[in-house]
Amino acid sequence: MFESRHIKTFHEVVRTGSYSAAARSLGYTQPAITQQMKALERSVGTPLFTRAGRGVRLTEAGEAMARHAGVILDSISAAQQQLNAITRLRSGRVRVCAFPSAGATLIPETLARLAADHPGVRVELLEGEPPESLERLVRGECDITLAFSYPGLNDEVPAEVAEVRLMEDLLTVLLPTGHPLARRRSVRLADLKEERWIAGCLRCRANFLHVCAEEGFAPDIAFTTDDNLVVQSLVAAGVGIAMMPALVLSFLCHGKVTGRAVEPHTRRQVSAYVVREHLRIPATALVLEELKSVVAARVGC
Incomplete structure (x- = not known):
């Protein structure tokens, strides 16, 4: 398994042509560069460089690694940018499965709020009645399910699912x-x-x-x-x-x-359901908060 820091250092050694030049560029000591390259060679299972005067020359394995190093670093950078956008709520996708009357009332108002304040957060709407909609949540087909239940006729909610009560209808x-x-x-x-x-x-x-x-x-x-x-x-x-x-x-x-x-x-009790560990996903948590705000505004009318 390659470490991204080793790939970055390798890429710099190739670009500058020597360990010492890479050390100056990255702000490391030369022994630190040497240790990282040895660690990378252990992961690869073969030498990547040979000495060439004061510099280094790529082996056949090194040339193969060099062809991929730039792509790997670009992919890591793109992933970091996308994750930063998601955590800062500049982007994100949330799939919501709702029963028809919630889809016609609570969802449009929620989407309007999101579009105004967080236009990068995309909500995909699915339609379904309970208990099938809860089963879709457990199967991973949606991120939030809006469902309803009646006193004395409640379905057992799986342990991994959290219920967020919204309103009594x-x-x-x-x-x-x-x-x-x-x-x-x-x-x-x-x-x-x-x-x-x-x-x-x-x-x-x-x-x-x-x-x-x-x-x-x-x-x-x-x-x-x-x-x-x-x-x-x-x-x-x-x-x-x-x-x-x-x-x-x-x-x-x-x-x-x-x-x-x-x-x-x-x-009837109207609730939102979400897999517990997904409550920490920023976009999912945001949609839940907006749903609660929409319900609070309706109830307060």
């Missing part, structure tokens, strides 16, 4: 504007047991069935779709009602749909 019931209960400020879930329902993703559906069971009824689920706009359109058409997180309603609101609080109150 209150669930509401969507009713057609002319529905008799739409005039109320809040609706008891038990009062909706005779309704036809529209269910969402598997995790949301599981939570919905759970809370309905606690209220003593099994809902009549007539339709299932992950598309939030389709859900609202079906509700507006009067063919069913639905439970939907408030985060979704902040960017989608059909004119013929009314959202009302549900009693008992039900919330």
Whole structure:
């Protein structure tokens, strides 16, 4: 294994033509140059120089090393520059996997902040629902996962993954504007047991069935779709009602749909997940901080 300092010294010896000239150029003593070249020759396993008067001449192995030394040093320099840019947040790439409603609300605001303050940090957005999105994080397909969980229905988070809690998202019931209960400020879930329902993703559906069971009824689920706009359109058409997180309603609101609080109150926890050791990566830590700032601003509105 070659040491970069030995390659640098070798390159200077070749450029100047002697150990003494390289020593003057680098600010070393000549014995120090000699020791480094001997160490490099031990690593290579063969001599790199032969004496030629007061100077040195390259052996065949030395000539081969000389052809690569400049490229090696250029690569090291380029790597140092890139790493400095990353650590100083002039550049960096962060892959974020988010569920759709977070991708439509929290992510755009976060990207806007980053573009303004850290334009060199690039965020690549992927879409995925939990628990598959958490599995993508563990497999290394993304750096941060935004996911949600419901009380009593939490998945076990792997030990190597850290959870950063962002917000609690209150669930509401969507009713057609002319529905008799739409005039109320809040609706008891038990009062909706005779309704036809529209269910969402598997995790949301599981939570919905759970809370309905606690209220003593099994809902009549007539339709299932992950598309939030389709859900609202079906509700507006009067063919069913639905439970939907408030985060979704902040960017989608059909004119013929009314959202009302549900009693008992039900919330989902929205969190960011990251492999623990990646919390020390500057760009990843920055994106997490910006996400928290965006959530704090929304909650404070």
